Amino acid sequence: MRDRKVTIEFNDQVVRYFMLASVIWAAVGMLVGVLIASQLNYWRLNFNLPWLTFGRLRPLHTNAVIFAFVGNMMFAGVYYSTQRLVKARLASNFLSWLHFWGWQAIIVAAAITLPLGFSRGKEYAELIWPINIAVALIWVTFAVNFFWTLARRREPSLYVAIWFYIATILTVAMLYIVNHLSIPTGWLHSYPVFAGVQDALVQWWYGHNAVAFFLTTPILGIMYYFLPKAAERPVYSYRLSVVHFWSLVFVYIWAGPHHLLNTALPGWLQSLGMTFSLMLWAPSWGGMLNGLLTLRGAWHKLRTDPVLKFFAAAVTFYGMATFEGPLLSIKSVNALGHYTDWIIGHVHAGALGWNGFMAAGMIYWMLPRLWNKPLHSVSLANLHFWTGTVGILLYVAAMWTSGITQGVMLSATTDNGTVLAYPNFLDTLNTIRPMMLMRVIGGGLFLVGWFMLIYNVIRTLSGAQAVNGSIEVHEEPVPATKPLSLVGAFFNPPVFFSVFGVAFACAWMFGASLVSIGGLVGLITTGVLAFTHFGSRGHAWADWYDRLLVTCLPFSILTFIAVAAGGLIQIIPTVIANQAASVEDRREIPYTPLELAGRDIYVREGCYNCHSQMIRTLVPDVLRYGDYSRLGESIYDHPFQWGSKRTGPDLARVGGKYPDVWHYRHMENPRSISVGSNMPNYPWLLADPLDLSSMPSKISVQRMLGVPYPNWTPEQITERVQTQAKGIADSLKKDGVTVAPDREIIAVISYLQKLGKFEKVEATAVVTSAK
């Protein structure tokens, strides 16, 4: 028998590049974050420049932190750990470098287009369609490189970190593609194929699970590799890994509608969003437990080792954020916290605490190993840790206080509950200004900590020689366990119980009377049978799972089925539902060409970052903004603009509330009308001419998507625009403002004055749960 050994050299060069890119983009993303946080306090920091206004920079901040900072960090961690966990070099140098340079090119393209106002108007999905295609292609590059590496592995069994990487790659691809389905109107602009409630549902299915599968699962995988490595302790519990992995990836997908609680979203989806968010609590904490309890026996090392400090704090923040998430998903808590800074605090506990500290710990761990030189200064890394921790705590505490304060003020009533106690929105904004300032200080401290890391990296790197890891392996590996056939992977008790359990649960939830009762009986029976079977033949389940772990394809297929289920069940009924039946009693009046042009400017300027267009079914909302929003009132909105944050008031029914001149003066200088406002000035809207050249193609795309526009010729469109614009210019003139009718401000005013206009329709059907 031959037992020749070969040495494999890992591709650590691409890991180094990704790691350094992450370090740099983190600084950029956080700098923008500190700037926009400051803009909220000092409106002058918008500089009256289009490309420096909050509405355009906030997408830059979120995209930079998520996709540039955490993205690059994730790729570095995934590539470093995967090569070692499967004992194989990355499959293709070309794909690795295409992945790296392609991703950086995408980031640069985003950093240019977002400040210029090229936006799809959907959160964390703002990038325009040519960049979307590039992202999809580079993601596929990553996937091919990764799975090809797995195919060449010399370690038969897949470690838990790899499970999380597989779930990440498959799910992000699915989410990204569906949420970016668009019809282009030109090279730089497109309309999403979904509108109104459908777009809202798809967006938050994506948005929520971008957090889940871009910011959580890959980082959990990274935790499962780097934390036990750094602690030099075994992972706490393998079976906890199994249970929390599968429950996490299955349950996460269903929770998206918790971003749309108390809105016009149908009640059954809201109930799903809330209850599944609560069921997500334990699976998330499974990850935290496995991280923290792995440190048992290594706690004394935390005193000296900055890496373990970062990891322990990161996992703690993960636990905190994943407790807060379910809490905020309870409808009554959400009524208070949604649209406020509480949500901002929640996501930053995750982004700064979990992602930021996992990144720091990982970088401090890899740095000496990738360059074969001790870290320049351990005490500086410790100082980074404490600075960052104080920064996060200040940030999060400020945002909790701010969010709860504003939430309580916005819902406070007086005169026996008949009138709002603070009818002026600005009273609530100006109350939380000290908290917003404290947020800047907290975020600033975190950034100062990051600069300490950068200094440490630079000093460690100077004079250091890059080294690639290597490993000796047997030339011909022998699989330890007999792999499963495809049939064996799917036809076995655990899969049967899971599939039947979900099917019965769906029958119970969505079926009509008899089907529903049958579903409930089936669900309970399946549960009892599964428990009994596991009790008596649990080792058979364990054997099956051990054998599943040596077969990459069935494992990946099962993972994909688990993550796809929730989305399919929520989205497909909503998308195929008869629109006429789901408008309730109101239907939106389609925008005139001028109003549509104004809406595109609204999207371009990122108004949705501070203004919602969704009056919730809550008394404080109705008292403040008018009758609650109906489904039918946004059915022609490509993209929907319901918003997720109210730094300013809701705009769903702002149309007709103020005269045209109010809007003109308000866009020119908000403080001339609303004393104490922190909204930027928009002088360029008053000066720039409206570009109508793309209107015909925009209207034809809207027609294609089902908006009932007549088949206008370009001349007819221009004529309509000019007639309506002249009317608004005339009305402004009467009030003492002379402005040419071809300026952008006219289109914006026409759009704002249209918001909330609808026509009554016969209620053809009541929206019920999906049938």
Added chain:
Amino acid sequence: MTRPPEDEDPIRPHSFDGIQEYDKRLPNWWLFTLYITIVFWTCYWSYYQWFHAGPDGPQRVEQQMAAIEAVKLAASPATDDASLWKMSRNPTFVEAGKAVVATNCVVCHLASLKGKDEAITAIGPNLVDTTWIHGGKPSEIYDLITKGVLVKGMPTWGPVLGQKRISEAVAYILSFHQEGEPIEIVPAAPATPPAP
């Protein structure tokens, strides 16, 4: 003894790049957290989606708004001319009204309440002279503030301020006027400066 000591914990035979895994039991409290949330899901779904025992969002908000409307109707203050004139001579009402006006009205009508008569850029008309656009009787002023004149930029204040504060604001405005002074109705001519 229910648990084996630390060093006897089952450890999985395989190691990955030096990483080993214990195979410890799932903590009971963790399992119960999971089970309780699953039970909650079935109960919540049954209550709201199966039996429809609780109101959905629109039903609830409409019930609550109807209750608010009832409270309002029951507590309507006197808004006839005589009562409002009486309020306008009462310092407590006028002081309260001044505060209401300062936070809500002066943006358009200016602190002097002279509006367009003082500055051409002001949106609102003069409220302290004897010419009126929409009627100058106290009850007419009250109604106008409550309903607003949207086309001219006067918002609908009723739901924002409520009856009590609107009557206070009227009292404050009336404190600049005398009962029985002439009321000259001049329909708005906004293009020409200042229609009062």
